[in-house]
Amino acid sequence: MNLNTDDPQKISENDAKMTWDVSVGLSDEVNKNVADDLLVYLRGQSESAFVPTKELCGMIVNNYYNCMANSKLSLEGKLAKKEANRRGNRKTDVALQETEENICQTQGRLIEKFGRDYSGVFYRDVMxxxxxxxxxxxxxxxxxxxxxxxNEFFDFLDTLAISDLGKRAGQLKARHHVVVSKAIPRGLVAKMPAWTKRE
Structure with a gap:
């Protein structure tokens, strides 16, 4: 909805994309299809490699309700909100840049330690x-x-997360691991690399 271009082809492609129907609920079939497409898109982005699927779903739900609220604003309200967002975005640019740098550093440390690209192992049923x-x-x-x-890879991720928390890490609960008998879900058999599965 924020497309900024005079290119007729891009405008046409953008208009053809599915969007929220804010006149009906999130459980409506149209909106469920939009939510499914958004999840597929987000999961395919490298930035979401370390984001649990549950959190991505929460972001999608929030986006729907934000669009619904925005549709009820007057023109003056929309302009005021746009200006407030512009000011807020300027303040967060530095924070976003630092976050991107941290993600790149983390990915570099993982590849350096394990010699593999682990971006394809972050499925909900793997956790x-x-x-x-x-x-x-x-x-x-x-x-x-x-x-x-x-398992060692996920333990290492926990270690990185704890170190990032600093003094707040003391608030975390002590964890101990228990192996439970569980077969790999059928939907993951072909997706997961051979080295991730116990023979």
Whole structure:
């Protein structure tokens, strides 16, 4: 909706794209199709490699409700919101640049340590499940089909996340791992590289 071009072909392609129907609910078939397409698109972006699918779904839901709220604004309200967003964007440019640099550094450290590109292993069904034991401990349930190397990779990611938290890391619950008997989901058999699966 923010397309800025005089190119007739780009305008035509943009107009042909599916968009939210804010006159109906998110569970309507049209909006469900838009949500599915957005998830496929976002999951294909390199920037989303480390973002859990649950968080991406939350972003999509928020986008729908933001578009719905925006559709109810008057012209004056839309212009005021646009100006406020412009000011906010200027303030966040530096923060976004730092985030992108951190992601690149993290990816570099992963490739340097493991010698592999791990961007294709971030599926929801690959992740461990957590079960809170007490206020201070949590059990991490690891699926038995995951290889030792893949488990080591996720442990290393946890280490990076903890180091990034600094002093706040002390607020995290202590974790201990338990392997649970679980077959790899059929939808992941062809997607996951051979080294990620235990023979």
């Amino acid at each position: 461990s499940d957590d079960e809170s034991d007490t206020d201070t401990t949590v059990t991490v349930l690891r699926p038995s089909w995951r290889s030792d190397e893949l």
